[in-house]
Amino acid sequence: MRTHLRLLPLLLLAAPTARAHPDHDGILIPVVANRGAGNIPRVAVAIEGDKRIVRSNGLPDHAPGAFPRKGNPNTVAAQDYTFAVPLEPEDAPEPVFRGGWFFGVALNGVPFEAGTGEFWENDRRSGWNYEAMTGFLNLGIDAHNAHVQPTGAYHYHGLPLGMETGAKDADGPPAMRLLGWAADGYPIYDAAGHDDPKDAASPVRALRPSYRLKEGERPDGPGGKYDGTFTADFEYVEGLGDLDALNGIFGVTPEFPEGTYHYHITDAFPFLGRSWKGTPDPSFSKGGGPGGPGGPGGRGPEGERPLPPVVRALDANGDGEIDAGEIAGAPDALGTLDTNGDGKLDREELRPPFPPDGPPPGRP
Ligand SMILES: [Zn+2]
DSSP, rough: OOOOOOOOOOOOOOOTTOSSSSSSSSSOOOOOOOOOOSOOOOOEEEEETTTEEEOOOOOOOSSSOOOSSSTTTOOOOOEEEEEESSOOOOOEEEEEEEBBBBEEEESSSEEEEEOSOOBBBGGGGOOOBBSSSSHHHHHHHHOEEEEOOOOOOEEEESSSTTTOOOOOOOTTOOOEEEEEEESOEEEEEEEEEEETTTTTSEEEEOHHHHHHHEEBBOOOTSSSBBSSSSSSGGEEEESSSSOOTSSEEOOOOSSSOOOEEEEOOSTTTTSSSSSSEEEOOOOGTTTOTTTTTTTTOOOOOTSSSSOOOHHHHHHHHSSSOOOHHHTHHHHHHHHHTTTOOSSOOOOOSSSSSSOOSSSOOOOO
């Protein structure tokens, strides 16, 4: 995998409120451009009240890989995103996990999501969830660590290679590079961070995640040696690397010289955070919070008959049928719709589509 990002001159949007450089109270980095045939990426960032609002059509500011492709039968399509994150994030009492939510949004308006909808034997209850980025299951990840959901939503599973921000001089010394915003409002950087996270004068180097492969054999499910095929093949070991279990750390950054909690995207597991330090905004729910994709103000996938969310949740492999394995997995599948975690499915949670991610799994 490439470990550096392609950097090209920043082209500025002619937006009156846009500032070319990040600042303290409102980081507005306009990103434009695109040479893609016909598909014009659109993204606008605004500060509204105590929120940072990212509106975009989800098309990248670089040419995506050719889709459909082997491992991913979907076609990139414009979306209608309105993501909102708090300007002043607050830590939740404990890390927050939400299955099927986007983790965050890149500065170019393309969302991040680490998890997949692919499970061993299509069985969500098995607990054996395939990893997208370890190369054992071909999910059609392109050269930008991205692929496409059935809705047409292009999204990054790792470093958004090719995204242009102009935030770093390619020939200069290593520097931290802001890549986007997590759903809880904390910023997301590439792997580079300060050797002493509290000291902006300390050297910048690639920070290491604190996960490793488990030793031995899987006790159930697919069996065999832990090799990285599944998310559960990895374990967090506090202090093993530089980053915490969320792939984050508190420290100073160019945009937050006083220091902030922030996430890093690494080129090793977990690549992207899987849970949040703070409370994620419902606009990142693919089930659709207010203004979220598929939610009120959002738009369903084009050219695809929207299925009731319960059906979408139960049909883990997206083949339009609910097989015995999927029936067995029904309680867990329905649980994924319970985005507010209150133990029941309310009208809001049942309303919009809940697309599974990617194609049905082939065998690695
Ligand atoms: Zn994906």
